[in-house]
Amino acid sequence: MIGIRLANLSSFDLNLLRVLDALLRETSTVRAGERLGLSQPAVSAALGRLRAALGDELFFRRGQGLEPTAYALSLEAPLREVLDLTETLLRGADRFDPLTSTDRFKISGSDFFAEMLMPSLADRLTRAAPGMKVHLVDLVPDSYVDTLERYDVDMALLPATDLPDWVQSRPVFRSSFVVVARRDHPRLARAGIAPGGVIPVDLFCDLGHVLFSPEGKLQAMGDAALARLGRERQVVMTMPVFSGVYRAVAGSDLIALLPVQLARHVAPAAGLDVYAAPMPVPVAQIVMVWHRRFAASAAHGWLRDQIADLLAPLDCTA
Numbered sequence: 001m002i003g004i005r006l007a008n009l010s011s012f013d014l015n016l017l018r019v020l021d022a023l024l025r026e027t028s029t030v031r032a033g034e035r036l037g038l039s040q041p042a043v044s045a046a047l048g049r050l051r052a053a054l055g056d057e058l059f060f061r062r063g064q065g066l067e068p069t070a071y072a073l074s075l076e077a078p079l080r081e082v083l084d085l086t087e088t089l090l091r092g093a094d095r096f097d098p099l100t101s102t103d104r105f106k107i108s109g110s111d112f113f114a115e116m117l118m119p120s121l122a123d124r125l126t127r128a129a130p131g132m133k134v135h136l137v138d139l140v141p142d143s144y145v146d147t148l149e150r151y152d153v154d155m156a157l158l159p160a161t162d163l164p165d166w167v168q169s170r171p172v173f174r175s176s177f178v179v180v181a182r183r184d185h186p187r188l189a190r191a192g193i194a195p196g197g198v199i200p201v202d203l204f205c206d207l208g209h210v211l212f213s214p215e216g217k218l219q220a221m222g223d224a225a226l227a228r229l230g231r232e233r234q235v236v237m238t239m240p241v242f243s244g245v246y247r248a249v250a251g252s253d254l255i256a257l258l259p260v261q262l263a264r265h266v267a268p269a270a271g272l273d274v275y276a277a278p279m280p281v282p283v284a285q286i287v288m289v290w291h292r293r294f295a296a297s298a299a300h301g302w303l304r305d306q307i308a309d310l311l312a313p314l315d316c317t318a
């Protein structure tokens with residue numbers, strides 16, 4: 001819990017904790033005031049009281065903003081947990097109304113979800129929760145757990161993986177993979193392979209590939225599937241976003257493996273043809289994950305339900 005340096009809790013104004021939380025989130029007295037509905041002088045005065053009560057500078061000026069001290073940073077996660085629990089306690093699950101909600105959420109996910117989730121989620125929120133704000137931020141698979149623990153994101157969408165016990169998860173859909181190539185790809189045409197057909201493994205391995213990898217890795221599920229056949233492909237380019245993958249394919253003779261839902265969705269407009277891979281690629285189970293501190297949050301649970309409902313039709317094992 002919060003390691004506050006207080007001589008006497010009874011003399012401490014607990015409203016100052018909301019100011020501290022806002023300052024940690026915004027690193028600006030102006031933006032913190034906007035978040036809280038306070039003036040900038042009121043926030044500055046509250047910061048002065050916090051410094052006196054906690055015996056620490058808490059923030060110092062750096063450029064146009066404020067930088068927290070090590071002690072202030074040590075309070076960030078436990079402070080937000082306390083405030084979240086307090087809000088949940090005071091509001092109560094039965095009192096949540098999406099029509100009047102002004103909650104804000106950050107969802108971590110690849111740009112697959114920019115195409116396949118966010119447009120339909122925008123439509124649903126416009127009708128059911130017009131005051132709710134949702135932000136899709138970049139997925140960084142190697143550090144998504146850290147982002148959940150630091151409150152950088154509220155939930156993440158990613159392939160199923162081992163999770164620490166403080167992370168909760170929910171399966172949302174399964175995805176198979178297909179090959180995309182530019183329309184009328186010359187080598188595929190010369191080989192007499194029509195869209196929808198299976199690309200022979202020799203040709204598949206001989207062609208250059210574009211790989212989706214936010215971290216710039218040169219191998220993924222497709223490479224493991226080929227390795228089981230004793231083969232390997234030529235990955236000549238990696239992209240941190242799926243849109244970069246299929247645009248590179250559309251403008252060259254490279255090919256790529258894409259989730260089947262995304263491939264079929266973008267192929268007509270992007271000038272792509274869709275083919276079957278020569279080897280079986282395991283189906284990927286996509287899950288939604290979140291910190292268990294939000295398990296009882298009515299707003300968080302409501303949004304999780306909306307996302308799961310919108311993604312369910314994508315489920316594909318073929």
